[in-house]
Amino acid sequence: MTSTDPRSGPAGRPLLRRFDRRLQGLISAMHPDERTRPGYARLAKEMREATGGSISGTYLWELATGKKRNVTLEQLDVLAQYFGVPPEYFLSDEVAGRIDAQLRLAISLRDTRVRNLALRADGLSPEVLDALLAMVNEARKFQRLSPVEDT
Amino acid sequence: MTSTDPRSGPAGRPLLRRFDRRLQGLISAMHPDERTRPGYARLAKEMREATGGSISGTYLWELATGKKRNVTLEQLDVLAQYFGVPPEYFLSDEVAGRIDAQLRLAISLRDTRVRNLALRADGLSPEVLDALLAMVNEARKFQRLSPVEDT
DNA sequence: TACGCCCATCCGTCACAGTTGACAAGATCG
DNA sequence: CGATCTTGTCAACTGTGACGGATGGGCGTA
Numbered sequence: 483m484t485s486t487d488p489r490s491g492p493a494g495r496p497l498l499r500r501f502d503r504r505l506q507g508l509i510s511a512m513h514p515d516e517r518t519r520p521g522y523a524r525l526a527k528e529m530r531e532a533t534g535g536s537i538s539g540t541y542l543w544e545l546a547t548g549k550k551r552n553v554t555l556e557q558l559d560v561l562a563q564y565f566g567v568p569p570e571y572f573l574s575d576e577v578a579g580r581i582d583a584q585l586r587l588a589i590s591l592r593d594t595r596v597r598n599l600a601l602r603a604d605g606l607s608p609e610v611l612d613a614l615l616a617m618v619n620e621a622r623k624f625q626r627l628s629p630v631e632d633t
Numbered sequence: 634m635t636s637t638d639p640r641s642g643p644a645g646r647p648l649l650r651r652f653d654r655r656l657q658g659l660i661s662a663m664h665p666d667e668r669t670r671p672g673y674a675r676l677a678k679e680m681r682e683a684t685g686g687s688i689s690g691t692y693l694w695e696l697a698t699g700k701k702r703n704v705t706l707e708q709l710d711v712l713a714q715y716f717g718v719p720p721e722y723f724l725s726d727e728v729a730g731r732i733d734a735q736l737r738l739a740i741s742l743r744d745t746r747v748r749n750l751a752l753r754a755d756g757l758s759p760e761v762l763d764a765l766l767a768m769v770n771e772a773r774k775f776q777r778l779s780p781v782e783d784t
Numbered sequence: 785t786a787c788g789c790c791c792a793t794c795c796g797t798c799a800c801a802g803t804t805g806a807c808a809a810g811a812t813c814g
Numbered sequence: 815c816g817a818t819c820t821t822g823t824c825a826a827c828t829g830t831g832a833c834g835g836a837t838g839g840g841c842g843t844a
Contacts, residue, residue: 523791523792536833537833538834539833540793552706554800555704570719574720671821688802688803691803694822701802704802708801
């Protein structure tokens with residue numbers, strides 16, 4: 483951003499992607515219930531414990547709200563690891579779209595047991611579903627599951 | 634690198650990839666002749682003019698020699714754009730390997746005669762192609778060029 | 785009412801990503 | 815030989831990525 487490019491606003495940037503949207507999407511996807519959702523401080527703490535890396539609650543908030551966007555590889559790795567997505571998720575629209583679809587369907591429905599779980603989960607009360615979701619999320623973190631990737 | 638991770642040395646970190654190797658690989662792939670190859674300052678200037686982004690010669694050298702490695706997305710984008718590879722090239726070993734093959738091809742095709750050779754080779758019978766390949770390999774040996782592995 | 789907890793948001797600070805400018809060592813040319 | 819250019823390398827500087835620590839507000843419990 484020195485000589486030939488006087489651009490710095492949130493619009494007109496062909497280089498950097500919508501980091502904030504991606505982040506918020508992942509967060510609200512992981513914690514669908516607004517009441518249960520932890521704040522950025524707690525979230526950051528979880529990330530630190532789960533990934534072993536470092537990220538602060540304040541900075542996480544700044545990223546999610548779009549105040550900062552030019553992340554370094556270190557923090558990018560923490561986020562990608564915690565959410566179980568490849569780092570490219572934050573870079574490429576193409577990859578992001580592909581992952582998003584997978585995130586909802588392909589991953590879960592691949593395993594028969596998962597499919598059955600989904601079938602039987604349908605109709606349960608929101609509270610019970612939230613509890614189940616939390617348990618699954620914890621299990622994933624505990625097992626350090628690798629990113630869900632496909633061709 | 635604050636609380637749970639007292640590590641900061643250049644070795645033993647499973648988080649960041651070998652940025653320097655990737656960079657040097659790309660550079661020497663793009664400029665195979667040592668004598669003709671421009672210095673980091675010239676290279677950086679080319680990058681700036683080609684991509685419209687910003688990167689300094691010194692910093693490019695620091696990255697290539699491994700003195701700095703925790704790049705931000707902005708510079709990562711400049712490098713990826715200039716070399717014509719997706720940014721994931723610097724992050725994922727898997728992607729890097731896949732790209733490397735294509736890269737060699739792309740570099741070769743910059744030479745008009747090579748491109749024409751490829752064009753006219755298309756459609757030839759396997760026997761003829763094998764013969765041509767053997768001839769090319771012999772020529773390489775004769776000119777003391779390094780052998781090429783096939784895809 | 786008051787106390788306690790967590791929240792989002794802000795602010796001051798520090799480390800370091802990234803730059804500028806200089807240097808000596810080698811080419812290349814007259 | 816010296817003049818000029820480019821190379822790799824370094825130190826000093828600047829901007830900002832990333833952080834810790836306040837602030838005040840919302841909500842629950844007593």
